[in-house]
Amino acid sequence: MPTIMIHHDVKDTKHWLASPIRKQVLEPNGVTNIRTFTDPQNSNRVGLVMDVADMEKLMAFMQTKAAADAMASDGVLPETMTFLVQS
Secondary structure (H helix, E strand, O other): OEEEEEEEOOOOOHHHHOOOOHHHHHHHEEEEEEEEEEEEOEEEEEEEEEEEHHHHHHHHHHOOOHHHHHHHHHHHHEEEEEEOOOO
């Protein structure tokens, strides 16, 4: 099971950290062990580290309206999103 890291910018870090939506939409898509991070130099830059059972399933989900709606609700700026896979 690969571990991936995602970093991106958000509109409001406190809102993003408190939101349950991330877990609600990612776990049904095979994501576990979600850990959140914040950049101490740029408060609107955040990141996640998580284990992904099926990378293809996750990437397909990320293209859906449900994923877009979840990101919008959490204040994610999708154009800043970068995925890194543990190697």
